[in-house]
Amino acid sequence: MLFNTPLFLGFFALFFLLYCFVFTQPRGRALFLVVASLVFYAGWDYRFVPLLVFSGVVDFFVAQQIEGHTEQRARKRWLLVSIVTNLGILGIFKYSNFMIDSVQDTLSFFGMPVSLGTLEVVLPVGISFYTFQSMSYTIDVYRGETRARRNFVPFFATLSFFPQLVAGPILRAKQILPQIERFPQVTPDDVKFGFVLITMGLFKKTIADLLAAPAQTLFNSDAPLSWLETVTGVLAFAGQIYGDFSGYSDIAIGIALLLGIQIPLNFNTPYFALSPVDFWKRWHISLSSWLRDYLYIALGGNRNGRQIRNVFITMLLGGLWHGAAWTFVWWGAYHGTIISLTHLLRRTRLGQWLAGIELSAFRWLQWLFTFYLVCIGWVFFRAESMGDAFAILGALHNPASSIESQPYAGAVLAMVALVILLIHCIDYGIVHRRELITRRYPRFVPLLILGLTFTILIGEPGYEFIYFQF
Amino acid sequence: MSSSTSSSRRMALYTMLIAAVTLLPAMGLVNWLTRSAEAGAGDIFGIQRIRSVIDSLDYMAATEGNTLLFIGSSLVKDGFSPRIFDATVQSVANKEVTSFNVGMGNMKPSYLKLLVQRIADTYAAQGRRADVVLLEFNPFLVTQAREQFRPFMTEQVQAMLMSPQQVGATxxxxxxxxxxxxxxxxxxxxxxxEAITGGLRFLVGQAQAQAPLMAQLTEDQLNHLQQLAEFRSRLNQYIREEQPISGKSHVWNPVTQGGLIDMMDLSPQAQEVAAEISRQMRHPKAMAMDLQSRIQCCDIENLTFNDKLVGEFLDTVDSARRFSDRVEIVLLPRNRQWVQLSPAGQARLQALLQQLQQRTGVTIRNYQEHGAFDGSDFYDVSHLSMDKGRPLFSSVLARDLAATFETLE
Known part of the structure; x- marks a missing residue:
């Protein structure tokens, strides 16, 4: 059940009426939320509902065990149970065939071809999101940052909270559990801003779907394209993934707001970043902060002079989290490298001198270079294989290519660039103008109507959100 | 009721109000935009004809006397004049017949099947039967290539053709x-x-594909295109003035029995312009480009058939039998001057026609190779022209079917 479909509209309308007029007490609401979330999830594939429940039951039980033990070794053992269970689920459903293929390829490379077959497993939608979310709960309990819950229903309502169940943002139990336990009163400002987020999220998603065509032209092409079309394709994918994912996050956060649940924003104008480090503070914030808090810090963070190593490992695993393919591993390693280089540069005199430059022209250059680096990363992310990625990168850096462009290629490129800018303007308004939007809401209503009209008119409900596959 | 509960309900009502303030005007705007686009630019969404046919089914089913329905694709829509057909039957067999043109563009068998089911349901609801039903079998609409043609239209065409019960069953x-x-x-x-975005992408793709060809056009050819546009504009003007009611030819109209505006509806000046348009459209360059596009979209020369589509056509024949005792299959004339079937294509077509004959047992009237038609009866590589081909085919068909009508009460 996609957010941008009439079916979801019907589902949510019915849910909302029951939520507000029938299940008005916190206990009943939490239980109803669980039922609705399971129905929502079963809409994707009912066979994986038990897996979601299993993950929740294990972590609910493990958290109590961790809290119940004072001995550090026992606490650690129980935490390990949670981590092994969650990563085991991920490993089986998401990475088993990738590992089998990789072993086969490696042996074949060394002249020992073997056929290990493949496992008939289907990737459950949202598995990467809910396992991380569930794990964060047990880790927080282990660290003493939150207490283990005795009531399963609110805990599971948090884990399975349908607006963010299948594609995030990845929530921490300590952020959302207290809200679901008491269901805070919704304010008029929540409603207004929630609607702005939902409408603009749908609008961004529609734009992202339009950008899919030029991106597919490049990434699905068997033959090399002209330089202009290669630039357009890469840029279009940069816009597509941003509009698609930030659109989904906005809708999820907006829906939660209508229910009185506050979820932090997941994007903050990422392509305005001035360095790779800055980019990761603005892109998929819930994942990057999760990786920072639960992986990077667990590895030792920037202590003992191991910052570079830890950054690299964190980004590498972050890349692998996105998908079971070498292209994602490369994408993670690439970002690990450019972030590490940024850190190394900052330690040098040259880096300090550069940081001191206050010329706006230099800031523009910094922005342009960061955007270029991020776009290079998207090539690894989107390409079907490493070979394709390097071929596209080759074409991207060959403006003298003799391949002729299709007619109107320049116009398409200009439109793609404009559309990316438009998404950023929306994002900027959402992040920085919340107070103004809610205070002067009637002034924004015509814009919302236009955005929604555009979405209804050409928003194709058939397009899935890219992050569902992760 | 606690104060927090009542406050929560107030907020719910407020939320619904905010939703309504945004959603209802947006829905209104969407409807206004689509309606305005259709009013201004005709059948740009490819749905107006379908919608009007569906709206007219009750009228067709309620028509008294001997009735004939000719159901099919744009070849039928453009190539069959019910009024000429009826007049010819009257003169040949002295029988009063009311025929209807139920031809629609892009009508591949999966759509045809839904349409015929819908017609059968309408006739059943009124307790009526049609005397004769002609189902067009268009070979190039049953090919593998055509199955993948404009998939973005599928959902909207099916939505319009399906009855409320069929929609409910999904x-x-x-x-x-x-x-x-x-x-x-x-x-x-x-x-x-999908139809809007897919249509836009299709148009952009077409523009990109045609741009190099357009760049190669000579001055003479460009002048020709301009002339053609002027003639079309003049004909539209004539039609607006002379046929204000039935002027929108793509909308199913009871006055023309679903057929398009015929030459007999027009003044001599307008007829002259219409004939000139047909002649101009047959410019070799335009025909060559049209043939190329038909090869790409429909495999018109090799005819590699799609089993699923063939199966759907067979189902369509069964559905047609629900509301008529006399169902026949018709293949419209082929523009042999331009479309040469390959030996393999020819063999496949013959084999399929035999299969259709065996499986359905109905009469197949095959005009593909009919000697009465030549290149001048078409305005492009597949459609019969308004000035020559349509009247000729309608009268040829009427003469061939006259004997059938003589046996009717």
Whole structure:
């Protein structure tokens, strides 16, 4: 059940009426939320509902065990149970065939071809999101940052909270559990801003779907394209993934707001970043902060002079989290490298001198270079294989290519660039103008109507959100 | 009721108000935009004809006397004049007949099947039967290539052709699709988002594909195109003045029995312009380009058939039998001057026609190779022209069917 479909509209309308007029007490609401979330999830594939429940039951039980033990070794053992269970689920459903293929390829490379077959497993939608979310709960309990819950229903309502169940943002139990336990009163400002987020999220998603065509032209092409079309394709994918994912996050956060649940924003104008480090503070914030808090810090963070190593490992695993393919591993390693280089540069005199430059022209250059680096990363992310990625990168850096462009290629490129800018303007308004939007809401209503009209008119409900596959 | 509960309900009502303030005007705007686009630019969503046919089914079913329905693709829409057909039957067999043109563009068998089911349901609801039903079998609409043609149209065409009961039945198989169909059929004026974006992409693709060809056109050819545009504009003007009611030829009209405006409806000046348009459209360059596009979209020369589409056509024949005792299959004339079937294509067509004959047992009237038609009877590589081909085919068909009508009460 996609957010941008009439079916979801019907589902949510019915849910909302029951939520507000029938299940008005916190206990009943939490239980109803669980039922609705399971129905929502079963809409994707009912066979994986038990897996979601299993993950929740294990972590609910493990958290109590961790809290119940004072001995550090026992606490650690129980935490390990949670981590092994969650990563085991991920490993089986998401990475088993990738590992089998990789072993086969490696042996074949060394002249020992073997056929290990493949496992008939289907990737459950949202598995990467809910396992991380569930794990964060047990880790927080282990660290003493939150207490283990005795009531399963609110805990599971948090884990399975349908607006963010299948594609995030990845929530921490300590952020959302207290809200679901008491269901805070919704304010008029929540409603207004929630609607702005939902409408603009749908609008961004529609734009992202339009950008899919030029991106597919490049990434699905068997033959090399002209330089202009290669630039357009890469840029279009940069816009597509941003509009698609930030659109989904906005809708999820907006829906939660209508229910009185506050979820932090997941994007903050990422392509305005001035360095790779800055980019990761603005892109998929819930994942990057999760990786920072639960992986990077667990590895030792920037202590003992191991910052570079830890950054690299964190980004590498972050890349692998996105998908079971070498292209994602490369994408993670690439970002690990450019972030590490940024850190190394900052330690040098040259880096300090550069940081001191206050010329706006230099800031523009910094922005342009960061955007270029991020776009290079998207090539690894989107390409079907490493070979394709390097071929596209080759074409991207060959403006003298003799391949002729299709007619109107320049116009398409200009439109793609404009559309990316438009998404950023929306994002900027959402992040920085919340107070103004809610205070002067009637002034924004015509814009919302236009955005929604555009979405209804050409928003194709058939397009899935890219992050569902992760 | 506690104060927090009542406050929560107040907020829920407030939320619904905010939703209504945004959603209802947006839905209104979407409908206004699609309706205005259709009013200004004709059948740009490819749905107006379908919608008008569906709206006219009750009228067709209620028509008294001997009736004939000719159901098929744009070849039927452009190539069959019910009024010429009826007049010819009257003169040849002295029998009063009312025929209807139920031809629509892009009508591949999967759509045809839904349409014929819908017609059968309408006739059943009125307790009526049609005397004769002609089902067009268009070979190039049953090919593998055509199956993949304009997939973005599928949902909206199906939504419009399906009855409310058929739409309702999809809920149990695929709730997602059910919601989409309901939205297209009842909330979006029959126009799906895919049709708009897909249509735009199709047009952009066409423009990109044609741009190099256009760049190669000589000055003479460009002048020719300009002239053609001027003639078309003049004919439209004549039609608007002379036929203000039935002027929108793509909309199914009871006055023309679903057929398009005929030469006999026009003044001599307008007829002259119409004939000139047909002649101009047969410019070798334009015909060559049209042939190329038909080869690409429909495999018109090799005819590699799609089993699924063939199966759907067979189902269509069965559905047609629900409301008529006399069902026949008709193949319209082929523009042999331009479309040469390959030996393999020819063999495949013959084999398929035999299969259709064996499986359905109905009469197949095959005009593909009919000697009465030549290149001058078409305005492009597949459609009969208004000035020559349509009247000729309608009267040839009427003469061939006259004997059938003589046996009717």
């Amino acid at each position: 809920f149990w198989q695929d709730p997602e699709r059910f919601a989409r169909l309901v939205s297209i059929k009842y909330l979006r004026h029959g126009v799906s988002a």
